[in-house]
Amino acid sequence: MRKHPISKTVAGLTVPFARHPEVRRLKRNGHNPSIHGTKLWGSGHLLIDFIASNSSLAPTSVIDAGCGWGLAGIWCAKTFGAAVASVDADRCVMPYLELTAQLNDVSVNPIVAHFEDIDENILGATDWLIGSDICFWDDLAEPVTEMISRAIDSGTKRILIADPQRAPFLRVAEAILSGYGGELLEWRVKGTRSSGVILVIENA
Ligand SMILES: C[S@@+](CC[C@H](N)C(=O)[O-])C[C@H]1O[C@@H](n2cnc3c(N)ncnc32)[C@H](O)[C@@H]1O
Numbered sequence: 001m002r003k004h005p006i007s008k009t010v011a012g013l014t015v016p017f018a019r020h021p022e023v024r025r026l027k028r029n030g031h032n033p034s035i036h037g038t039k040l041w042g043s044g045h046l047l048i049d050f051i052a053s054n055s056s057l058a059p060t061s062v063i064d065a066g067c068g069w070g071l072a073g074i075w076c077a078k079t080f081g082a083a084v085a086s087v088d089a090d091r092c093v094m095p096y097l098e099l100t101a102q103l104n105d106v107s108v109n110p111i112v113a114h115f116e117d118i119d120e121n122i123l124g125a126t127d128w129l130i131g132s133d134i135c136f137w138d139d140l141a142e143p144v145t146e147m148i149s150r151a152i153d154s155g156t157k158r159i160l161i162a163d164p165q166r167a168p169f170l171r172v173a174e175a176i177l178s179g180y181g182g183e184l185l186e187w188r189v190k191g192t193r194s195s196g197v198i199l200v201i202e203n204a
Helices: 021-028 042-053 071-080 091-103 120-124 138-154 167-180
Strands: 007-010 013-016 061-065 083-088 109-112 128-132 158-163 183-188 195-202
Touching (some): 013 091, 021 091, 042 128, 042 158, 042 195, 071 128, 091 109, 128 138, 138 158, 138 167, 138 195, 158 167, 167 195
Parallel strands (some): 061 083, 083 109
Antiparallel strands (some): 158 195, 183 195
16 A cells, blocks of 8 residues: 555545645646635535435436535436536636546536526426535525525425534524425434534425
8 A cells, every 4th residue: 555645435436635646737737726625525425424324216417516526426426327517616626526526437517606506497407406515604604595495496306415514504504494494414424523414305
């Protein structure tokens, strides 16, 4: 084994470290994510672990909103064969998303867009809306709440958002649960330090 590994395995998927030669090459070429899309965050693993233990029906289409390096969407593409739209406001995350997809032999559809741009038509035609650690600033609470509300209203069948319990996200969850119902579940990945909550809305 290499003294300094260039990647790790998360939920059966390969995730490159910052020292991975391809990650270094992307950085050298000026791809510098600026809204925290700089690595796989723990909530991505949390979300995958939850989906792996709680899914009786496989989705055919998934939106991974605020995807960053996109591991949860990549896992859905690999595990379910789902068509995955990996959406992020920061175009600089897309080369890292594509590298991670390539390392795992799947393809996803990278889309540069804000939460506000994910409209009813797209949401209504998609089975699942997923996201992990996407509400870390107060200013994000409104667009995230509105995106989830649009998904519920337009008939997205399942909405799953994982979070390490940041205050703005807890406010989003409270607003959604009181307006529409659903559940906020505590979740922990056994044998790891990954823990947090999952907002679960079954809308089928
Ligand atoms: C903390 S990272 C989490 C990334 C990934 N979901 C994960 O779990 O590893 C938050 C991501 O949300 C994206 N983001 C922030 N504001 C956004 C917005 N208004 N619309 C879409 N994406 C946004 C950032 O660019 C970043 O990639």
